[in-house]
Amino acid sequence: MAHDILYKHPNDELLYSVDFTDDLAADTTISASSVVTAVDSTGASASSVVGTVSQSGMVLSAVLQAGTNLEDYTLTFTGRGTTTSRDSTKIVEMRARSTFLGNI
Numbered sequence: 001m002a003h004d005i006l007y008k009h010p011n012d013e014l015l016y017s018v019d020f021t022d023d024l025a026a027d028t029t030i031s032a033s034s035v036v037t038a039v040d041s042t043g044a045s046a047s048s049v050v051g052t053v054s055q056s057g058m059v060l061s062a063v064l065q066a067g068t069n070l071e072d073y074t075l076t077f078t079g080r081g082t083t084t085s086r087d088s089t090k091i092v093e094m095r096a097r098s099t100f101l102g103n104i
Contacts, residue, residue, distance in 0.1 A: 001091075002074070002091045002092060002093040003090045003091050003092060004090075004092045004093070005092075005093045005095065006064075006092055006093065006094045006095065007094075007095050007097055007100065008064060008067060008094055008095070008096055008097075009096070009097065009098060010066060010067045010068060010069050010096045010097075010098055011098075012065075013051065013063055013064065013065040014063070014064050015061055015062070015063055015064075016061065016062055016063075016064050016075075016092065017059050017060065017061040018059065018060050018061075018077040018079070018090045018092075019058055019059050020058045020059070020060065020079035020081075020088050020090075021058040023079070023088035023090075024058065024079060024081040024084065024086060024088050026081065026083060026084050026086075027058070027081030027082055027083045027084055027086070028057070028058070028082070028083070029055075029057055029058060029081075029082045030055050030057075030058055030059075030060060030079040030080055030081060030082060031055075031080045031081070031082045031085075032055065033080050034053075034055050034060050034077075034078060034079045034080050035053065035076075035077075035078050036050050036053045036060065036062040036075060036076065036077050036078075037050070037075070037076045037078075038050050038073050038074065038075045038076070038094075039073065039074050040068075040071055040072075040073055041071060041072045041073075046073050048065075048066050049064060049065060049066050049067050049073055049075075049094065049096075050062050050063075050064065050065075050075070051063030051064070051065045055079075058079070060077050060078075060079050062075075062077070064094060067094065067096030068096055069096055069097065069098045070096070070097065071095075071096050072093060072094070072095050072096075073093070073094040073095075073096070074091060074092075074093055074094075075091070075092040075093075075094055076089060076090075076091055076092075077089065077090045077091075077092065
């Protein structure tokens with residue numbers, strides 16, 4: 001189950017951030033080995049939807065870009081504590097839609 005579900009137009013680029021403060025309480029920063037990966041609904045790599053990845057303190061951020069209309073992507077944000085070297089993972093489901101149905 002995803003920690004968050006995000007709807008994004010395929011042409012939009014947006015910055016999405018995950019804060020690991022509560023999950024990695026013994027750390028004050030996450031390391032450069034923290035990563036963001038993506039797969040499409042078939043499980044194939046979808047690295048094209050993840051742009052620039054950066055970290056600041058306990059926050060891991062990625063520019064989410066592109067995507068194919070009506071495709072769902074699973075994004076995995078993995079923060080690694082600098083002091084403990086422990087990993088924490090958050091799953092985000094990104095749904096690419098060029099039109100929306102229903103109420104928003």
